[in-house]
Amino acid sequence: MMDWTTADCRYLHRLITRHTLLYTEMVTTGALLHGDQGRHLDFNAEEHPVALQLGGSEPEDLAACARLAERWGYDEVNLNCGCPSERVQKGAFGACLMAEPQLVADCVKAMRDATALPVTVKHRIGIDRIESYDFVRDFVGSVAAAGCEVFIVHARNAWLQGLSPKENREIPPLRYELVARLKREFPQLTIAVNGGLKTPDEIAAQLELLDGVMVGREAYHEPWSMVQWDSRFFGQPDPAASREQVEAAWLDYLDRVHASGRSWAHAMRHALGLWNGTPGARRWRQVWSDHRLKALPPREVARQATAARLSGAAVAA
Numbered sequence: 001m002m003d004w005t006t007a008d009c010r011y012l013h014r015l016i017t018r019h020t021l022l023y024t025e026m027v028t029t030g031a032l033l034h035g036d037q038g039r040h041l042d043f044n045a046e047e048h049p050v051a052l053q054l055g056g057s058e059p060e061d062l063a064a065c066a067r068l069a070e071r072w073g074y075d076e077v078n079l080n081c082g083c084p085s086e087r088v089q090k091g092a093f094g095a096c097l098m099a100e101p102q103l104v105a106d107c108v109k110a111m112r113d114a115t116a117l118p119v120t121v122k123h124r125i126g127i128d129r130i131e132s133y134d135f136v137r138d139f140v141g142s143v144a145a146a147g148c149e150v151f152i153v154h155a156r157n158a159w160l161q162g163l164s165p166k167e168n169r170e171i172p173p174l175r176y177e178l179v180a181r182l183k184r185e186f187p188q189l190t191i192a193v194n195g196g197l198k199t200p201d202e203i204a205a206q207l208e209l210l211d212g213v214m215v216g217r218e219a220y221h222e223p224w225s226m227v228q229w230d231s232r233f234f235g236q237p238d239p240a241a242s243r244e245q246v247e248a249a250w251l252d253y254l255d256r257v258h259a260s261g262r263s264w265a266h267a268m269r270h271a272l273g274l275w276n277g278t279p280g281a282r283r284w285r286q287v288w289s290d291h292r293l294k295a296l297p298p299r300e301v302a303r304q305a306t307a308a309r310l311s312g313a314a315v316a317a
């Protein structure tokens, strides 16, 4: 998610779930081919497995970027066919690519020819007022014929005119049944569903029908919601015993960020939800977001934030 699932954010999430596949923000082919590749592609070794999401519509450019993904050590490369923003539409990629399944197929083929990494596609169930199942079925069928085996389906349409990207994540109705139907029609494909899913029970219910679930906003705002995902969905031990333990490991990370000369506050914004739902969480968040404290070392801010949280908890009790 743009501005959200940065390397810092993914490092935090890895402290809470080791086995969930993490995705980068969308990076455009133009930014990668003409910009600072290290800035866009560098990540922490701890983040594996991690997928690079690309935005673009030129097969050759996407192929070159898929090669970069492999060189940088990513585990998967994903093509965005779901973003509705106007800026992205001007670049003729994102959700408007759903109107051009053959072009997407060409892109996927070029990427697959360029890399041994899995090439996956994230898309919507339709664009604008196209409500028919046939549209998304034909899209998936064409792209699968080019060799794509994994589809992540945001289960609502993208309305390309008149809605902001935020509204496009809220207003078009969710239609999970279309995603389940895709899985029934293409049992050999890996189909994951995305959109509006929050609790482990909601995720588990989808996993009865589908191969995977992608969670966006809930994982970001409520990182602790992922705490039992490893045991429940991967049959593996959960890495995080307590929020205190995660905060301690995260603070070590912030120390390293600070020592490297980067702003720790820039990384910390992704962790502000860590204590959500517990007494004192608001005070803890307020201290960490206080602009006047940003010149201090993170450990000093942590000391103040914990004191505020515990006094907030005492007041609440």
Ligand SMILES: Cc1cc2nc3c(=O)[nH]c(=O)nc-3n(C[C@H](O)[C@H](O)[C@H](O)COP(=O)(O)O)c2cc1C
Binding pocket: 001, 002, 003, 004, 024, 025, 026, 053, 080, 082, 083, 122, 154, 169, 194, 195, 196, 197, 214, 215, 216, 217, 218
């Ligand atoms: C701030 C923000 C940025 C996003 N950026 C991307 C992106 O770069 N690529 C993408 O495929 N989806 C992006 N999305 C959409 C989410 O991946 C997801 O499809 C959508 O939020 C619905 O899932 P959710 O209800 O679990 O959040 C973004 C969402 C938000 C809130």
